[in-house]
Amino acid sequence: MAEQRLPVPRHRFVSREQFMEHLYPQRKPLVLEGLDLGPCTSKWTVDYLSQVGGTKEVKIHVAAVAQMDFIKLYLLTSWSREQPKKCIRNSSSQRMRNTTYGHLEKTRGSSYSFTGKDVADIRQQFPSLGEDIKFPIFFKEEQFFSSVFRISSPGLQLWTHYDVMDNFLLQVTGKKRVTLFNPQDAHYLYLSGSKSEVLNIDSPDLDKYPLFPKARRYECSLEAGDVLFIPALWFHNVISEEFGVGVNIFWKHLPSEYYDKTDTYGNKDPVAASRAMQILDRALKTLAELPDEYKDFYARQMVLRIQDKAYSKNSE
Numbered sequence: 554m555a556e557q558r559l560p561v562p563r564h565r566f567v568s569r570e571q572f573m574e575h576l577y578p579q580r581k582p583l584v585l586e587g588l589d590l591g592p593c594t595s596k597w598t599v600d601y602l603s604q605v606g607g608t609k610e611v612k613i614h615v616a617a618v619a620q621m622d623f624i625k626l627y628l629l630t631s632w633s634r635e636q637p638k639k640c641i642r643n644s645s646s647q648r649m650r651n652t653t654y655g656h657l658e659k660t661r662g663s664s665y666s667f668t669g670k671d672v673a674d675i676r677q678q679f680p681s682l683g684e685d686i687k688f689p690i691f692f693k694e695e696q697f698f699s700s701v702f703r704i705s706s707p708g709l710q711l712w713t714h715y716d717v718m719d720n721f722l723l724q725v726t727g728k729k730r731v732t733l734f735n736p737q738d739a740h741y742l743y744l745s746g747s748k749s750e751v752l753n754i755d756s757p758d759l760d761k762y763p764l765f766p767k768a769r770r771y772e773c774s775l776e777a778g779d780v781l782f783i784p785a786l787w788f789h790n791v792i793s794e795e796f797g798v799g800v801n802i803f804w805k806h807l808p809s810e811y812y813d814k815t816d817t818y819g820n821k822d823p824v825a826a827s828r829a830m831q832i833l834d835r836a837l838k839t840l841a842e843l844p845d846e847y848k849d850f851y852a853r854q855m856v857l858r859i860q861d862k863a864y865s866k867n868s869e
């Protein structure tokens with residue numbers, strides 16, 4: 554099957570009513586243009602951002618390589634403590650090209666210590682920046698989960714992954730190219746947890762990942778002021794084409810009780826999904842007690858039963 558590349562639809566000046574009634578129910582990614590994001594779009598220059606809260610100590614993720622590898626990011630670099638001033642300057646400088654990825658989430662002031670359990674909210678952790686930005690009010694305040702302040706160097710690529718919450722990616726300054734994949738194509742993505750092992754999506758190793766080209770690719774370029782709606786479970790891969798800052802807003806699409814209460818990033822599977830996976834692991838262990846011929850026979854019965862009972866009738 555030839556690789557399919559599809560543009561993400563763009564909509565201009567969409568009202569809350571239009572979004573909620575006509576666009577949101579389709580559960581497909583789209584770019585919203587012309588929303589009022591507040592003064593951040595003109596105010597958030599490198600100089601300004603270096604000054605605001607510039608002396609606070611923050612924890613950031615720093616990537617060792619441009620094409621982030623979810624193993625190396627954590628093993629080689631883990632968290633780094635920096636001041637926003639240094640982080641912004643480093644990310645925007647040519648010298649640090651492709652190496653820094655500021656993902657400022659937590660601040661550490663005299664009365665605040667990092668616990669690893671705090672959910673990011675730019676309005677709490679950087680109140681003066683929070684005042685510059687208007688969140689699109691397309692969902693109810695009680696559905697709000699987190700807002701993450703992201704700083705990206707040019708050339709940086711974030712691996713393909715899904716989140717379990719709905720997400721607006723507000724591109725405040727700079728440019729990004731985002732590639733998205735339909736959750737129904739997950740079996741072509743070579744997943745390891747919530748992430749795809751295929752890091753180079755533009756030139757994948759086809760000996761290792763022969764099915765990858767079968768996944769439908771949805772693509773868009775985000776410019777300053779654009780907002781990308783990423784529905785929960787849609788895979789996305791983000792390449793920063795120039796230095797830029799953005800804010801992600803995650804919100805709960807399902808009632809609260811579906812979500813894992815220990816989730817800080819919006820990427821832990823819903824409680825019932827994790828339980829079902831554990832039960833499946835136990836079923837597979839039990840199946841392994843059978844001789845091969847029987848194991849094969851009953852495994853196929855199980856697949857058919859899952860397809861019949863659990864696949865969406867609207868599968869594409």
Ligand SMILES: O=C(O)CCC(=O)C(=O)O
Pocket residue numbers: 703705711716720722783791799801
């Ligand atoms: O904009 C980025 O750098 C990453 C965005 C992202 O991964 C997300 O929206 O989950």
